[in-house]
Amino acid sequence: MKLLKKMTMEIVLAGMLLADGAAASVTVGGTRVVYPLDQREVTVKLNNDSYAPSLVQVWIDDGDPNAKPSEVKVPFLITPPIFRMNAQKAQTLRVMYSGEALPQDRESIYWLNVLDIPPKANRAHEANTLSLAYRTRIKVFVRPASLPGKPEDAPAQLTWKLTASPNGKGQAISVSNPTPYYVSFSEVDVESTGHIFTNKRGGMVAPRASTILPIDAMNAVAAGAKVRYIAISDYGGPIDGDAPLGE
Structure with missing residues (x-):
């Protein structure tokens, strides 16, 4: 447990090293997620498009982009929360609603965060290379059943x-x-x-x-x-x- 907490803290701190114009190796298969509340879960596909592995952390927040994953309180579980993605491979995330009360007459909104941590340089000619973590954050629209209209x-x-x-x-x-x-x-x-x-x-x-x-x-x-x-x-x-x- 201590090791997991330490890893999570290190990943969150690495996520602060974001730069405009950087490109993520790990990409999300879509620009948004729609979660119908009458479904037990939805899946989100990630792809590692690079030729190097990445360490990935995922979490959902309720609107505060600066909230730490360990501090957010949302009615969703997401698995796996931390994992290694090998080069040129895909990973499926499972997002599950925990059943807490949400408005039934309108949509609710949350945000899915995908933090991509590239590997450290391990070669002499890469010693002066700066590796940046990249966070992708997309909207999650939670949609109750039987809302009127389309x-x-x-x-x-x-x-x-x-x-x-x-x-x-x-x-x-x-x-x-x-x-x-x-x-x-x-x-x-x-x-x-x-x-x-x-x-x-x-x-x-x-x-x-x-x-x-x-x-x-x-x-x-x-x-x-x-x-x-x-x-x-x-x-x-x-x-x-x-x-x-x-x-």
Whole structure:
């Protein structure tokens, strides 16, 4: 047990060595996980695309990306939690719902973390090589049975309004979601008087909630503007749509 705790701590500390532009050797087979609550478990496939083995740790958090795996409290078990992945091999994760109470009238969201620790350099010419751990973090949508409607139809039911930017500079758009499904965006554009104002950072709106998305507009959006969006489906594909922008 002490050895496992020590290993877990070392892996978590290694996970802090993340760098922009790094590439993970271990990849997740999908951009999101959908967990139907009427199923006992779902599986997630990992692949090690490199020619070297990796040590991998996986865990689920409830929204805090800085939470340590030993401290998170979520209603899911994931196995195996720590394992070695040989080069050019695959590994299947089993995610199991523990049965704790969750809302039954809307989706809940969690995040799956996959921490990829490459092997240490063991050759003379690799002595000065810096190896970085890489963490992949994707959304886990927990979906109760018998929710009304279809998730792919949810983006078309959103309502959009022009609002002031939260920082007090310029304009933003407020999007309201009357459906029981989360809706994520990869891009949102506002077309107004021949100009296009873009939010390329995307965003997400929770079920039966609203959120504000910034746009690159300084009080330039006029009445009659239109929103064009790219939402993301359960399979990671695009759902293109447009809607009027209210005031």
